[in-house]
Amino acid sequence: xxxxxxxxxxxxxxxxxxxxxxxxxxxxxxxxxxxxxxxxxxxxxxxxxxxxxxxxxxxxxxxxxxxxxxxxxxxxxxxxxxxxxxxxxxxxxxxxxxxxxxxxxxxxxxxxxxxxxxxxxxxxxxxxxxxxxxxxxxxxxxxxxxxxxxxxxxxxxxxxxxxxxxxxxxxxxxxxxxxxxxxxxxxxxxxxxxxxxxxxxxxxxxxxxxxxxxxxxxxxxxxxxxxxxxxxxxxxxxxxxxxxxxxxxxxxxxxxxxxxxxxxxxxxxxxxxxxxxxxxxxxxxxxxxxxxxxxxxxxxxxxxxxxxxxxxxxxxxxxxxxxxxxxxxxxxxxxxxxxxxxxxxxxxxxxxxxxxxxxxxxxxxxxxxxxxxxxxxxxxxxxxxxxxxxxxxxxxxxxxxxxxxxxxxxxxxxxxxxxxxxxxxxxxxxxxxxxxxxxxxxxxxxxxxxxxxxxxxxxxxxxxxxxxxxxxxxxxxxxxxxxxxxxxxxxxxxxxxxxxxxxxxxxxxxxxxxxxxxxxxxxxxxxxxxxxxxxxxxxxxxxxxxxxxxxxxxxxxxxxxxxxxxxxxxxxxxxxxxxxxxxxxxxxxxxxxxxxxxxxxxxxxxxxxx
Numbered sequence: 001x002x003x004x005x006x007x008x009x010x011x012x013x014x015x016x017x018x019x020x021x022x023x024x025x026x027x028x029x030x031x032x033x034x035x036x037x038x039x040x041x042x043x044x045x046x047x048x049x050x051x052x053x054x055x056x057x058x059x060x061x062x063x064x065x066x067x068x069x070x071x072x073x074x075x076x077x078x079x080x081x082x083x084x085x086x087x088x089x090x091x092x093x094x095x096x097x098x099x100x101x102x103x104x105x106x107x108x109x110x111x112x113x114x115x116x117x118x119x120x121x122x123x124x125x126x127x128x129x130x131x132x133x134x135x136x137x138x139x140x141x142x143x144x145x146x147x148x149x150x151x152x153x154x155x156x157x158x159x160x161x162x163x164x165x166x167x168x169x170x171x172x173x174x175x176x177x178x179x180x181x182x183x184x185x186x187x188x189x190x191x192x193x194x195x196x197x198x199x200x201x202x203x204x205x206x207x208x209x210x211x212x213x214x215x216x217x218x219x220x221x222x223x224x225x226x227x228x229x230x231x232x233x234x235x236x237x238x239x240x241x242x243x244x245x246x247x248x249x250x251x252x253x254x255x256x257x258x259x260x261x262x263x264x265x266x267x268x269x270x271x272x273x274x275x276x277x278x279x280x281x282x283x284x285x286x287x288x289x290x291x292x293x294x295x296x297x298x299x300x301x302x303x304x305x306x307x308x309x310x311x312x313x314x315x316x317x318x319x320x321x322x323x324x325x326x327x328x329x330x331x332x333x334x335x336x337x338x339x340x341x342x343x344x345x346x347x348x349x350x351x352x353x354x355x356x357x358x359x360x361x362x363x364x365x366x367x368x369x370x371x372x373x374x375x376x377x378x379x380x381x382x383x384x385x386x387x388x389x390x391x392x393x394x395x396x397x398x399x400x401x402x403x404x405x406x407x408x409x410x411x412x413x414x415x416x417x418x419x420x421x422x423x424x425x426x427x428x429x430x431x432x433x434x435x436x437x438x439x440x441x442x443x444x445x446x447x448x449x450x451x452x453x454x455x456x457x458x459x460x461x462x463x464x465x466x467x468x469x470x471x472x473x474x475x476x477x478x479x480x481x482x483x484x485x486x487x488x489x490x491x492x493x494x495x496x497x498x499x500x501x502x503x504x505x506x507x508x509x510x511x512x513x514x515x516x517x518x519x520x521x522x523x524x525x526x527x528x529x530x531x532x533x534x535x536x537x538x539x540x541x542x543x544x545x546x547x548x549x550x551x552x553x554x555x556x557x558x559x560x561x562x563x564x565x566x567x568x569x570x571x572x573x574x575x576x577x578x579x580x581x582x583x584x585x586x587x588x589x590x591x592x593x594x595x596x597x598x599x600x601x602x603x604x605x606x607x608x609x610x
Contacts, residue, residue: 015063016063019053019057020054022111022118023049023050023115024046024050026107026111030106030107038093038097038099038100039089039093039095039104039107041093049085049089052085052088053081053082053111056082056085056088057077057078057081057082057085058081059081059084060078060081060084062074062077062081070119070120074119075116078112078115078116079112082108083108086104086107089104090104135160135161136159136199137161137163137196137197137198137199138154138162138198138199138200138202139162139165139183139200139201140162140164140166140201140202140204141165141166141167141201141202141203141204142166142203142205143165143166143167143172143177143182144167146204147204150230151165151180152178154202163192163196163198164180164181164182165182165183166184166185166201168185185215185216198223199225200225200228201216201220201226201227201228202227202230203227203228203230204230213249213254217249217513217514221510221513222513224518226514226516228247229246229247230246231247249514251447254510262479262482262552263486263487266483266486266487267482267483267486268296269486270351270485270486271296271297271351271482272297273298273299274350274351275299275300275349275350275351276293276298276300276350276352276353277302277344277349277351277352277353278293278302278303278352278353279304279305279334279352279355279382280354280357280397281304281311281314282305282307282310282311282313282314283307284439284474285355285397285439285474285477285478285481286305286353287310287314288474288477288478289353290303290314292479293325293482297324299325299326300325300326300328301328302328302343302347302349303315303327303330304332304334304340304343304356305332306331306332306333308331311329315327328347333374333378334354334356334377334378334381334382335373335374335377335378335381337384340382340385341388344385344386344389350391350392350393351391351393351394352382352391353485354379354395354396355397356374356382357375357397357399357413358370358371358409358412359409360409361401361407361408361409361532362532364409364533365407365409365531365533365603365605366532368412368584368588368591369578369581369582369587371408371409371412372574372591373578373579375412376412376415376416376571376574376575376578377575377578377579379396379420380416380571380575383396383420383423384423386429387423387429390428390429392429393429393432394430394431395431395432395481396416396417396420396431396432396433397434398416398417398433398434399435400435400436400437400438401413402417402435403435404597404598404599405595405597405598405599406533406598406599406600406601406603407532407533407534407535407601407603408533408591408605409533410533411591411592411595411598412591414595414598415574415594415595417433418567418568418571418595419568420433421491421493421560421563422563422568424490424491429490430488430489431490432485432490432492432493433493434480434484434494434496435493435494435495435496436480436495436498437472437496437498437538438469438470438471438538439473439477440471440473446507447507450508453523454511454515454517454523457523459525460511460519460523460524461526461527461528462505462525462526462528463504463527463530463531464504464529464530465503465505466503466505466536467503467504467505467530467534467537468501468502468536469504469538470498470499470501470502471498471499471502471507472496472498477496480494480552480554480555484555492558492560493557493558494558495555495557495558496556497556501537505525508525509525532602532603532604533600533601533602534602535602570590573590574587574590574591577590585605585608588600588605588608589608592608592609
């Protein structure tokens with residue numbers, strides 16, 4: 001019965017009746033005090049005061065509230081109505097002595113106390129009666145203003161049972177906020193979690209460092225507790241919407257770094273009003289470069305790609321943007337120099353971002369010809385046509401797999417770097433190469449593969465328990481690509497600070513834990529051996545390169561290498577060999593001649609190194 005009463009809205013007659021009863025009790029209380037007859041002179045005075053009080057509270061919109069959601073604002077409306085009531089009643093009884101005023105003040109105090117008290121009782125009863133076992137026991141990280149607003153919103157949602165706050169601010173630790181203790185990450189919290197069967201943690205503040213996020217994850221990951229983030233409360237349509245807007249913390253949230261410092265003024269100056277070509281525009285890196293370029297208001301972006309469906313999907317996505325930038329979609333391959341030349345003829349291009357490449361190690365290991373045509377010939381075509389048309393800047397996107405390559409893909413990108421470096425010495429065009437490691441969430445990245453495997457219930461397949469990679473989010477990588485393009489002076493290889501290398505096994509374990517599951521219990525980890533061309537560790541520098549700092553703490557510049565004219569000639573020969581259908585072994589042997597440090601691993605081409 002109580003659940004039915006409290007869960008559903010009811011007529012305001014219920015509130016009017018309870019208020020009338022409370023005011024009558026307040027009036028009766030005064031009868032026990034000597035001198036109360038000063039303000040309650042006759043039997044008719046009671047109904048007059050009660051009617052006047054209900055009318056004044058109604059005037060101040062005190063009955064627009066729902067009793068079970070009473071707030072201090074609602075109590076303020078009731079207090080205003082009662083003050084107005086006391087003033088009118090004082091005029092009615094012609095109050096003119098200290099005794100009158102004292103008893104009127106007592107009547108106000110008794111009435112407000114009773115009206116507030118029963119509303120508080122109803123609110124507490126509602127919270128207790130409607131609390132069901134399915135409510136999720138929850139901790140809130142962040143005991144600031146947003147944490148408090150989140151707590152109140154979750155209380156109103158009737159889906160979550162908030163047990164305590166977590167924070168590391170000395171001024172809040174050990175204190176209580178609306179009856180909830182503020183705790184720190186320690187053994188006491190561990191015991192609390194075990195005793196209270198905590199099921200989830202919600203990060204309520206956006207001002208949390210990556211170090212603290214990782215500390216939170218490490219603390220909770222072995223306890224089967226899910227971690228969520230919540231948008232600012234003021235961005236939600238209603239407090240009840242907060243439950244549906246909880247976002248599970250993702251592996252990208254743990255591996256990304258604190259906000260990257262970007263020279264926005266320099267970027268704006270470099271790209272605003274320019275005509276910019278992005279090759280490989282439908283890929284994960286190319287498409288993010290396009291998205292980030294939009295903020296700098298170029299005159300035109302030409303999106304060049306041979307992948308029809310991804311390019312069409314990107315067109316549909318970008319059509320939703322409110323932008324004045326002209327977008328041109330060019331369905332062609334970088335292997336066609338004629339197509340690239342036509343693109344430059346159709347559009348007066350100022351800046352080029354060359355992101356088009358085949359990058360799947362396994363696929364290119366099986367067909368070296370494709371890697372040479374797309375990654376080497378494609379780069380040569382783009383660079384040659386760009387220089388013929390005197391573009392101001394050209395930025396090539398490379399990979400850490402180009403360093404001491406162990407596979408065809410890495411070797412093809414290293415050969416492209418060598419070609420670009422040679423051309424940079426012969427032109428006024430500022431040619432910049434950017435080199436970074438694995439990008440989270442990109443096409444072919446382990447992250448979407450692991451997500452799919454976890455969603456299917458496993459197993460999660462890993463090539464080797466010791467395999468290690470550098471990681472960066474797509475957004476971060478592309479921010480630094482644009483930064484390098486805006487600040488480079490030409491001929492540099494920019495190497496990104498990729499942070500600490502991550503074991504793929506640890507990455508898989510963290511993703512399983514973030515899904516609320518346990519590795520080798522709910523989801524099996526299976527090791528299936530290194531794939532052709534794969535090595536355990538990636539590097540960011542060749543043996544001949546050293547790093548020096550740049551203006552940005554996350555960008556480093558590799559010392560320039562000198563490449564012989566013979567290497568440039570050999571690159572042209574390699575392209576001709578691929579175009580003329582030479583076999584894979586012959587092509588890879590030529591690649592090894594151009595890149596002596598290229599040593600195959602777990603591949604049929606290892607025989608060429610012996």
